[in-house]
Amino acid sequence: MTPVIVWFRRDLRLADNPALSAAAEAGPVCPVYIHDPDADGDWRPGAASRWWRHHALASLDESLRGHGLRLVIRRGPALETLRALVRETGASAVHWNRLYDPAPVARDRTVKQALQADGIAVHSHKAALLHEPWTVKTGQGSDYRAFTPFWRAARRGGEPDAPLPVPELAAPTTLPTGEPLTTLGLLPRIRWDGGLAGRWRPGEAGARERLAHFTRHALGDYGRARDYPGEPGTSGLSPHLHHGGISPRQIWSAVRNADDGHGEAAEAFLAEIGWREFAHHVLFHHPDLPDAPLNPRFAAFPWRADPGDRLLRAWQAGRTGFPIVDAGMHELWATGWMHNRVRMIAGSLLVKNLRLPWQAGERWFWDTLVDADLASNSLGWQWVAGSGADAAPYFRIFNPVRQGERFDPEGDYVARWLPALAALPPRHRHAPWAAPEGVLRDAGVRLGRDYPRPVVDLKASREEALAAFERIKRG
Ligand code: FAD
Numbered sequence: 001m002t003p004v005i006v007w008f009r010r011d012l013r014l015a016d017n018p019a020l021s022a023a024a025e026a027g028p029v030c031p032v033y034i035h036d037p038d039a040d041g042d043w044r045p046g047a048a049s050r051w052w053r054h055h056a057l058a059s060l061d062e063s064l065r066g067h068g069l070r071l072v073i074r075r076g077p078a079l080e081t082l083r084a085l086v087r088e089t090g091a092s093a094v095h096w097n098r099l100y101d102p103a104p105v106a107r108d109r110t111v112k113q114a115l116q117a118d119g120i121a122v123h124s125h126k127a128a129l130l131h132e133p134w135t136v137k138t139g140q141g142s143d144y145r146a147f148t149p150f151w152r153a154a155r156r157g158g159e160p161d162a163p164l165p166v167p168e169l170a171a172p173t174t175l176p177t178g179e180p181l182t183t184l185g186l187l188p189r190i191r192w193d194g195g196l197a198g199r200w201r202p203g204e205a206g207a208r209e210r211l212a213h214f215t216r217h218a219l220g221d222y223g224r225a226r227d228y229p230g231e232p233g234t235s236g237l238s239p240h241l242h243h244g245g246i247s248p249r250q251i252w253s254a255v256r257n258a259d260d261g262h263g264e265a266a267e268a269f270l271a272e273i274g275w276r277e278f279a280h281h282v283l284f285h286h287p288d289l290p291d292a293p294l295n296p297r298f299a300a301f302p303w304r305a306d307p308g309d310r311l312l313r314a315w316q317a318g319r320t321g322f323p324i325v326d327a328g329m330h331e332l333w334a335t336g337w338m339h340n341r342v343r344m345i346a347g348s349l350l351v352k353n354l355r356l357p358w359q360a361g362e363r364w365f366w367d368t369l370v371d372a373d374l375a376s377n378s379l380g381w382q383w384v385a386g387s388g389a390d391a392a393p394y395f396r397i398f399n400p401v402r403q404g405e406r407f408d409p410e411g412d413y414v415a416r417w418l419p420a421l422a423a424l425p426p427r428h429r430h431a432p433w434a435a436p437e438g439v440l441r442d443a444g445v446r447l448g449r450d451y452p453r454p455v456v457d458l459k460a461s462r463e464e465a466l467a468a469f470e471r472i473k474r475g
Contacts, residue, residue: 059203293387336370347384404430
């Protein structure tokens with residue numbers, strides 16, 4: 001039997017992998033990964049994503065070896081590389097799972113047409129999403145801009161199909177040669193990744209483990225705990241979903257099979273999987289979402305001049321003087337992840353109080369998040385900026401002190417990520433500048449030395465932001 005090529009991309013798993021299952025039915029499998037960062041256009045994977053990708057590929061290779069196979073790693077433009085592999089193996093077909101970001105969509109279209117013209121069968125499959133972006137439409141046939149009706153329409157089709165098991169895999173007589181994973185240079189040259197390695201286990205087994213832990217220990221209280229960054233209340237599945245160590249269908253099925261799988265908490269959690277779907281659908285229909293405001297009025301927004309990027313750098317380094325924001329930026333730097341509530345607060349401070357463009361925050365997250373995802377990141381930033389689909393109204397400006405007091409009432413999260421403030425009594429941890437001199441002294445905190453003073457005045461910057469918004473609203 002002639003071999004069948006499976007082109008792995010962001011679906012680095014054996015279970016519930018429709019491309020792999022279909023290929024395995026058709027013949028011996030040649031599993032391939034092609035390193036071609038140019039194919040992502042302006043959005044080459046950032047440093048934290050590359051770190052994850054390296055380890056997820058290593059894990060996939062190990063799993064394949066357990067089935068008498070190995071991952072063939074090549075580098076170069078996809079079409080040329082696939083053509084070479086077809087020549088070397090005599091493969092009659094290529095299978096892959098679809099991606100929905102603009103650059104891969106365009107690339108895949110070209111690759112598909114060219115291979116078909118060569119006489120090779122090409123099969124693409126749905127794996128990354130529960131619903132194809134072209135199938136969820138309004139009555140008028142357009143795409144949705146608001147989440148609630150989108151999710152209602154998406155769910156009308158009923159529950160997703162059951163996930164696929166790991167298929168029986170047969171190896172071809174010989175597999176083509178590949179490059180060692182290390183030559184792709186995905187790992188950082190300067191080793192800053194200790195915190196990532198301590199927190200995450202990239203790959204299919206790590207994803208399975210995290211999902212099992214979540215459904216057993218956190219799902220039941222998700223509706224409440226998901227908003228508290230100091231508690232382990234969310235799943236931590238976002239990087240696994242992004243890199244494809246797990247599929248949304250597997251998550252859905254595990255939730256339904258859990259003890260609390262049909263309650264309110266489960267519905268709240270599945271709605272977040274829905275937000276991920278929504279983000280991908282919006283990006284598919286609006287490919288300039290990562291760069292341009294969905295609401296064109298925001299193109300004229302008067303951002304603040306920031307000579308030398310002083311404010312941007314303070315934000316990136318977690319030195320704004322607003323503890324909940326700085327704690328989040330430290331969590332991000334140390335672990336490649338930040339809690340969703342803190343992403344919203346930190347984003348709001350950047351875009352509204354510092355009045356710096358959301359694209360600057362988006363780029364920073366792109367490089368530092370292990371779950372950096374073009375759809376969810378762009379939608380998240382445009383949500384914060386008020387310019388996106390179903391976005392927060394611009395005039396709703398998060399107050400980082402009140403948000404901190406509400407969602408980190410004991411200041412545990414702040415104390416964990418900002419040890420300089422850990423000795424402050426909890427009620428002063430969210431606004432150390434307002435603490436009495438004696439309290440600061442007792443806690444060993446000298447403002448401006450151990451922890452910065454606020455880089456902006458919250459009230460004045462809020463008013464300036466609202467005035468700037470008034471100008472574009474009228475314009
Ligand atoms: P859980 O609460 O356990 O949610 C389960 C899953 O649902 C997540 O893994 C994720 O896939 C999905 N999800 C949850 N919330 C959202 C959301 N608001 N939008 C889209 N999907 C969601 N998420 C990313 O995956 N990649 C990003 O690059 C990203 N950038 C963001 C930027 C900003 C400014 C904001 C406000 C949000 C961003 N998010 C992003 C969404 C959200 O913060 C993360 O998905 C979530 O924090 C991941 O943690 P979790 O897996 O524990 O989430």
